[in-house]
Amino acid sequence: MTDQTASLASFTGEEAQKKLRKRHRAERRFRAYGIAAILFALAFLCFLFGSIFSQGWSAFLQTSIKLPVQFSQEVINPSGNPDAEDEIFRANYVKLARVALYKELGVDADNRKERRAANDLLSRGVDVQLRDMVLRDPSIIGKTEDVWLLASDNADALLKGSIDRETPSDRRAMSDQQVAWIDQLVDNGDMKKRFNTGLFLNGASSSPETAGLGVALIGSFFMMLTVVLLAVPLGVCAALYLEEYAPKGKIADTIEVNINNLAAVPSIVFGLLGLAVFINFFGLPRSASLVGGLVLTLMTLPTIIITTRAAIRAVPPSIREAALGVGASKMQLIGHHVLPLSLPGILTGTIIGLVQALGETAPLLMIGMVAFVVEYPTTPLEPATGLPVQIYMWASSAERGFVERTAGATMVLLAFLIVMNSLAVYLRNRFERKW
Amino acid sequence: MSTLTILAILIGLGIFAYFIGRMRSIQVCGGEQRTLHSRPTYHGYYLASLTVLPAIILLAAWGVAERPATRYIAMQELGPQVLKGTDAEKALAMSVVDSIADGLPELTPEEDEVLRKARLGFVTTSDARDVLGRHGVVLGSDPGRNVIAAADELASARATSRIMLPIACFAIAALGFAWGYSRIRPGLRARNITESVMRSGLFLASTVAVLTTVGIVLSVLFETIHFFQFVSPFDYFFGTVWDPRFATVGKAEGQFGLLPLLWGTLFISAVALLVAVPVGLFAAIYMSEYAGSKVRAFAKPLLEILAGIPTIVYGFFALTVFGPLLRDLGFNIGLDISASSVLTAGIVMGVMIIPFVSSLSDDIINAVPQSLREGSYGLGATQSETIKKVILPAALPGIVGAVLLAASRAIGETMIVVLAAGIAANLTLNPLEPVTTITVKIVSQLTGDLEFNSPQTLVAFALGLTLFVITLALNVYALYIVRKYREQYE
Amino acid sequence: MEAKVEDRPATTVEQPAEPKEMGDAAPSALGELKMKATDVNLWYGEKQALFDVNLEIFGQSVTALIGPSGCGKSTFLRCLNRMNDVIDICKVKGDIRLDGEDIYAPEVDPVQLRARVGMVFQKPNPFPKSIYENVAYAPRLHGLCATKAQMDEVVETSLIKAGLWEEVKDRLDAPGTGLSGGQQQRLCIARAISVNPEVLLMDEPCSALDPIATATIETLMDELKENLCIAIVTHSMQQAARVSQRTAFFHLGKLVEVNDTSTIFTNPSDQRTQDYVTGRFG
Amino acid sequence: MEAKVEDRPATTVEQPAEPKEMGDAAPSALGELKMKATDVNLWYGEKQALFDVNLEIFGQSVTALIGPSGCGKSTFLRCLNRMNDVIDICKVKGDIRLDGEDIYAPEVDPVQLRARVGMVFQKPNPFPKSIYENVAYAPRLHGLCATKAQMDEVVETSLIKAGLWEEVKDRLDAPGTGLSGGQQQRLCIARAISVNPEVLLMDEPCSALDPIATATIETLMDELKENLCIAIVTHSMQQAARVSQRTAFFHLGKLVEVNDTSTIFTNPSDQRTQDYVTGRFG
């Protein structure tokens, strides 16, 4: 009884109240740390997104100039033979565009300097633009049509404000005359920023205004396809074997450490491996998205195995016992219960792995996928690049136009990421079942 | 018939065999399914795998062997001077033969005739080249007569193989089917057989990870040995100066001290973990213990995005935004922070690996049984006391695993370090100065302007192997720690 | 005080008109009134789990709560030390007093309350720490022991009271989770009594234990009740009969009847109680 | 057969010299001999958990396994349908026969065995599927029902036998995990009997249940034993006394005594049994 009163006093006395208040303060502090941690991470994320968006949004717009182009027969097809494909292919389309531009701006065609200055307003890619029009519809030859032609990256930069008009003209990439021309075109409504479909469709190019993510998107798609088709089944099967069958002991430990360690191997080393095995040993072609996919498969495999194992381990033993107790075989147990129940976890792991693979550059360097590829690949065996590769290459390009494209491509990649993440969260919630 | 077609037909046969197997098993037990050892489906699987698997193995083996075999046959036509040449010469000659053989089946009979004549010397081989050129076979020079002969041989060998392959495959499939069919009887342990086939499949899948390790070690080992022929292991492992210089300066003139790089790796990773572990852990605690399920469902995937952003983006962010910010901050409080420093790289990298700690720890903390929480609350503990004294200790093994994964990621990171901490290999204790890491040097020595079989480039492989061994040791140690705690607490 | 002993009514909630005029006095056979719940209603989200429960718990005695599964025994028990606060969706209405003080009053600190009203759970839940640390946990939290010697003493006394001392005194550093089920449960009791709570709530403390371990714990309760007031939830009629002085029968979230244990088991006033204790229920 | 009824000895393993000469005959009060374990020893890794256990289980009766916690009751039960195979470190020696056939013989398929020897676990563990699917699972595995109608019938019969039909017949598509504890346990029993096993092993099936649910399951056992042979592990002497015809008492991995239930509870031949059943143990 005595110590009872003692304890009562110790809970209600002045001293105790003070102690208690201290504990509650600690409690509030602790909670505040948690909120601060989340806010810190989210603030960083916003900061990061903000800095990317502010740089990158303009990449989705591209300046074009509307010119009445005369598709003159003499330039395109002087022989008059409509079957002379090579002739049509090699015709001097730039000239068509330039002539139209000179006329529009009233450039003195005899003044070489002025001509060159005017030429600089047009992209180097206008020839392809016009050629494609002719190849698509040869009947256009001889007619005059209004065409929106790509402006050069400097003109584009001026319109977007990344070339400062205040810079002294000797240092500015656009001369005063060029600026005046541009202003004139803009005032006429013949020059404006339009949505940049080329960013999504074009292949690699040395000039920013014609450079696009087309090849990279296809390459990334092929690689992700390979990873999904290989890494996911392989990873899940391996995890199943290790969790359900492999005898526990030294060997299992070795494999576990080994897989954990693979997760720590720098990704470029996987590139070295891919070079040695897939290209040098199996003779697969360089720069092919299949090889890229295989390397990324090996790289993501540990992540998928580790997470899948954790998910499988989380299936309650009572369910296993129940199934075995009514005479299910091991495979039936796995197929009927373990896999369905661990599906959400497997999905999480898969997505984390895919996301990591989607953003990886270094291993692709070794197998030749950090490359300049103009042509669309039609199979996974043809040369291709990937989104992060394109970001990496654009990031190291000298032209100003690539700065915004780098950020723009990052936005595209992030969009991919967010779509994949939401898909994962959606699937996770769908398959999550309580037991 | 292309390999894909054969494969498709085989799969069709497999499905067919599956149904036959099922039917047969029901037939042999006279409808009394209880007398069957295994369910009819298993008999189906059994028959299907007997039909398909051997044929697929044959198909694969054929695929591997066909090219070398046909090429070997064709090469015999090339004549002695080529056959006596080096492998490289043979390979080159054969690539011409290959491309001609590719074109041969597309020729018209008249064109074929031209080629035949060319081979016998009645017309010039440049006629043959023209003919082939019309079918898109681009040849660098006029092919020799024996080259045409070899190509002919190659084409016919290929044609034979194309005919033989499906025959052989289907014959094997039929044999397997017949044998399996004859063995179906009530006592057949079809389930056990099927399960062991599947089990072997799973086993094969699990060997991939091990093979990857073997592959990695092998693909860096020889170059590493090569490297140590230039530089003594002592200088490498205990050298305190990293200054590889150019190969032109002199053979092994450069200094290849590992220690500054190792120190840089550990230093930056430590700073990154100093950021990621508290932030990640507190975030995890908040999400799992305090926040409502809505906040959690929202915050968790949002944080996970941090891990998926390409590191080059982080790198440029650190270089152009965060580094200067930090420097200005430091300037205001009288600290001289280089724009690229351990601190910049560490913090940005730490942010990148936050989700590894937060998401995995969140799962683990959630898995701590509610009974422990109630036990603690029941004694009058506040929530934070419960978390600190009961939940975190109980979740420790799992959290160690999460931190380890985060550390792995930090150690293996390149782009952030290059851009945010620079590439100078310093042995410094000051976090405001730049250092660099092993992975950075692996990449830069591999991609440089340096001579490729000099120690300057080869050191990349040695670094790769070193890092591999270090992380391996780290993982073994972590497993040991986790085991130790598990034994104590479970 | 003594005057009211005889007319302590068999509180039957079905007769709400009946006045409950006990004041703070307790029957002489039991100790004084320790806790008093008046018109407690409780909801889990939309679902009501307790309906107008009125119950007194007296010191120096064991009160047993019995009733079919899901009738709200655990829920009610958890109201008594506000463990229900932990469940987001749980909402309590009514008045629960400890020594006449409303424990749901805003100025009452649940943390402090739980130190005064300890709890032992159905499944033994020792912390993943050493035996010593398990017992020392609460005194350390509340800063009851200034020195190591004091702490040692508290740990020893608690373990002795819980009847575990002899079995573990040589391995106080061994993990608490390494003990057998019965030992673990006694460890949890030692942990709960280490801060000298005034009330001890036990939620099916023996359901995971074999008869021997059960017997040990029942003996323990008998001893403990000299110093504190115990409320126990049990599924076993036998156990309720063996250990408790008063028994309350719950059904579908309502307190059907509460009375002397012997009365409840021999001469209950409600038909449902009768049916339940004789196993004819449902 | 009848000749041996009287001299069926109280098998006390402490007297290993004593001949166990029962042959395959069973006492007339019980059914015929169904399972027979001879000299079963079992190790978990290094640690031996069972020592020379010899036990017969007879058809049309309930055999109860009792004993203090950790004495190996569950372990022995799990030997009978080779559920122990699942535990890597577990090694069994000895001879266990079902209808005279060695169940540990290499040609015996444990999967098939478990269809003949069903099991119900301490904690109800329905699959996270619908009630219907829970019961239909095993018949489907073993291909017992060709048509949907047959399956419906099997499900209905099993649920009726398990005494659950009335409560769930309107919501067969509801998830099995949504039922109350007692219902879940009955669902698990329905699932186990859906393939008409010859033996049903139950490991503390009622420890999580309230008396009413317990009573339902005990009644069920009484009915089921007409058609099959039941072995049940329980901590409750009362339950053992109520439901079983024969009782085996385990202690420290040894089978101390096995005999008619009434004999065990009234007149055991071993002192330890005596102590245990009267609660004086330990």
Added chain:
Amino acid sequence: RDQVQIAGSSTVLPYAQIVAEDFGKTYSKFKAPVVESGGSSAGLKQFCKGVGEATIDIANSSRPIKDKEIAACAEAGVKNIMPVRFGYDGIVFATDAKSDAWALEPKDVYLALAEEIPVDGKMTANPNKTWKDVNDKLPDWKIVAYIPGEKHGTREVFEEKVLAVGCEAVGGMKAHEEAGMDEKAAEKACVKVRKDGGAVDIDGDYTETLARIQSNPEGVGVFGLSFYENNTDKLNVATMSGIAPSVETISSGEYPVSRPLFFYVKKDHIGVIPGLKEYVEFFTSEKMIGPDGPLADYGLVPLPENELEALQEEIEEGKVLSM
């Protein structure tokens, strides 16, 4: 294989890209070549893997191929290598655009960046803190120079044409030799850069150097001429010994710091790989690398006319490296 495959130097990459793109536009028959970037050494390593369809056809390089590499190539069967030196890369010093234009001498750079400099004829650890310490005409900026890292060939040129020259000019060479070094060791000591943060190695591309200057406006960076020409509004180029770097001054040899750029072609592949021969000819045509071509526009310092003609002739003949 119907595409030419090219790998190697990241310095050469932009030029190769322009050529590859135009090649694809000009020849309907051939696909545009694939140009990998991975560094000169990595490119040459791939190049020397052997001949055949599975190997690359061309290695871009920002340095001449080394003898050891030629030997390794020969060992793998790559015996006929056609070297193509197609132009020069000027190397310029530049500061942030907002600063005044600098006039540098090699000796200024040496005195600012060397690890040790002669003070009164004795080598001492570099005491200079600001550029003003080095040369009164330079601003009072803390010395921070972003120089190419050791993986870059540019670094070698920087050491040889700037540091070594500066060293010689201020008598560092002599001081070293007096301190007992032989000539080679003295040369080596001359080009050692300070490690106290004054000289920052950059392993990445010039974009990184630019980003660093933008985040530290008192930094001095080393750039390729082409990069500078594309960013004239962001950078202010310094003169070297009074000569402003430009395509003209470099090709005339007035501006001292430049290096040749190369690509190497497997002769054995010519004729086997479709488009290879055409690509090489296209690359070396006046239209591409002439003074009015797109490469010069981008910043390549073109070959003098006579060198270009000689080069085209060599390619016509198929001249290969001697082993």
